[in-house]
Amino acid sequence: MDRRAFPRTDNTLPLLLTGYAWLPNRLRRHRGPVLRTRLLGRPAVALHGPDAVRFFYDERHVRRSGALPEPVRSTLFGHGAVHGLDGPEHQLRKAMFLGLLADPRQLEQLVARTVEAWDAAVPAWRERGTVVLLDAVAEVLAAGVARWAGLDISDDEVAPLARDLVRMVDGFATPGPRHWRARLARRRQERSIAALVESVRDGSVQLPEGCAVQVVALHRDADGQFPAPRVAAVEVLNILRPTVAVCWFAAFAAHAMHRWPENRGRLAADDASFATAFTQEVRRFYPFAPFVAGKAAGDVTFAGESVPEGTLVLLDLYGHQHDPALWEDPYRFRPQRFLDEPADPQKLIPQGGGDPATGHRCPGEGVVVGLLESLAPRLARLDCTVPDQDLTISLRRMIARPRSGFVIHLARGAAEE
Numbered sequence: 001m002d003r004r005a006f007p008r009t010d011n012t013l014p015l016l017l018t019g020y021a022w023l024p025n026r027l028r029r030h031r032g033p034v035l036r037t038r039l040l041g042r043p044a045v046a047l048h049g050p051d052a053v054r055f056f057y058d059e060r061h062v063r064r065s066g067a068l069p070e071p072v073r074s075t076l077f078g079h080g081a082v083h084g085l086d087g088p089e090h091q092l093r094k095a096m097f098l099g100l101l102a103d104p105r106q107l108e109q110l111v112a113r114t115v116e117a118w119d120a121a122v123p124a125w126r127e128r129g130t131v132v133l134l135d136a137v138a139e140v141l142a143a144g145v146a147r148w149a150g151l152d153i154s155d156d157e158v159a160p161l162a163r164d165l166v167r168m169v170d171g172f173a174t175p176g177p178r179h180w181r182a183r184l185a186r187r188r189q190e191r192s193i194a195a196l197v198e199s200v201r202d203g204s205v206q207l208p209e210g211c212a213v214q215v216v217a218l219h220r221d222a223d224g225q226f227p228a229p230r231v232a233a234v235e236v237l238n239i240l241r242p243t244v245a246v247c248w249f250a251a252f253a254a255h256a257m258h259r260w261p262e263n264r265g266r267l268a269a270d271d272a273s274f275a276t277a278f279t280q281e282v283r284r285f286y287p288f289a290p291f292v293a294g295k296a297a298g299d300v301t302f303a304g305e306s307v308p309e310g311t312l313v314l315l316d317l318y319g320h321q322h323d324p325a326l327w328e329d330p331y332r333f334r335p336q337r338f339l340d341e342p343a344d345p346q347k348l349i350p351q352g353g354g355d356p357a358t359g360h361r362c363p364g365e366g367v368v369v370g371l372l373e374s375l376a377p378r379l380a381r382l383d384c385t386v387p388d389q390d391l392t393i394s395l396r397r398m399i400a401r402p403r404s405g406f407v408i409h410l411a412r413g414a415a416e417e
């Protein structure tokens with residue numbers, strides 16, 4: 001085959017059917033650094049490995065504008081989001097996120113708000129007796145992040161908000177009812193937050209100084225103008241939604257404690273360095289983002305192979321986290337690896353690679369790590385039992401999750417600490 005030729009057969013259906021294994025399997029079978037394929041009718045290349053990470057996160061090679069398909073923009077990220085910006089426009093919007101999320105005081109307050117919500121939720125869980133952890137933790141996270149961000153929401157409003165935010169993540173990469181629920185959830189939340197943005201801008205609503213909603217509502221783009229209220233709402237949701245998505249990692253953390261109970265003991269004993277190592281291993285081991293996508297910025301060359309301008313470029317994340325050339329025994333859950341050697345941000349890339357300040361790497365890694373380090377030990381100390389249930393984590397399902405959502409039984413009236 002001509003080195004620049006792309007196969008005619010479209011791979012969107014195999015991707016949807018195979019899920020996380022699609023790209024790593026194809027890359028394993030493929031010889032050479034650039035796998036050529038076709039997705040949504042467009043020519044695409046898939047790249048893997050540390051050199052590919054460096055290549056992908058260089059704007060001279062890969063840009064984001066126009067790369068994300070409409071179904072992903074209408075569910076997961078929103079139209080006009082930072083994810084699809086390039087150059088100075090991206091830098092300015094990204095600095096707004098980092099100003100909020102990389103500030104240690106903000107992070108401390110977000111974690112404190114979430115722990116408060118956890119402590120308030122546990123007695124209610126005890127009253128109910130049986131709880132689906134993924135959903136219950138989503139509500140804890142929604143209460144924590146919404147109040148930290150400056151949203152004035154009542155206790156009754158927390159569950160519907162959590163449900164909508166979970167739906168946006170759960171339905172982005174699937175056809176059928178989950179996808180339509182995700183679109184509706186996004187529309188509903190964007191409408192209500194856009195109205196709040198307008199009220200903040202015209203001064204009819206006053207929010208606590210410096211809170212996330214105020215910062216985003218009053219942020220101006222490179223042209224000195226406010227983005228449309230709907231776009232500001234998209235960016236508020238780009239803080240709320242992924243923070244609530246940490247509930248997936250909480251369910252995975254519970255899965256790891258159940259499957260390998262020695263972890264539970266060390267977490268319950270409040271060993272802070274172990275909590276960090278466990279958190280990083282949960283992020284490495286369990287499936288979340290399968291890959292990231294951009295578009296070739298021009299006619300570019302990777303490892304001697306040409307990639308024409310506009311080609312869809314995929315960077316393998318899930319496969320990277322399980323590559324035996326990078327990780328010893330990659331399919332073994334072993335927090336100890338991060339005690340032996342602290343996490344190297346260029347090697348551990350479940351939330352993207354490169355530098356968050358200059359590229360598209362996730363600005364929320366500190367939030368994910370901070371929240372899990374605090375919640376995992378609380379989960380380990382929770383006096384509960386795990387009934388028989390289906391804990392299968394199917395790699396075909398995007399986003400993957402323990403099928404049952406991780407059900408626990410709590411004894412009435414027991415104390416945690």
Ligand code: HEM
Pocket residue numbers: 082083084094097101238239240242243245246288289292293350351352353359360361362363364365367368
């Ligand atoms: C729940 C776990 C999370 C996962 C698995 C995750 C994963 C990712 C990934 C894969 C990217 C794309 C990187 C790229 O395009 O190169 C990303 C970007 C982003 N994430 Fe996260 N993330 C998580 C949590 C968070 C949190 C907690 C926040 C904020 C509070 C956040 C905010 C963002 C934003 C704003 C971007 C866009 C960055 C840009 O385009 O420059 N994420 N995330």
